[in-house]
Amino acid sequence: MFFAWPVVAILLRGLRPEGAWDFSAFGEVVADPTMRRVLWFTIWESIASTVLCVLF
Known part of the structure; x- marks a missing residue:
């Protein structure tokens, strides 16, 4: 969740710059x-x- 959502949001902004x-x-x-x-x-x-953060 904390990794996937920001990546998806950035990709959508990059792939749909003007809609x-x-x-x-x-x-x-x-x-x-x-x-x-x-x-x-x-x-x-x-x-x-x-x-590493999840394990430790």
């Missing part, structure tokens, strides 16, 4: 190797932090 669906920004992020690396690190770090 219409626009996936071009997602394609730009996936096409750029640097952005893919940053995205993967961000997702990995958030999942690891969440798991």
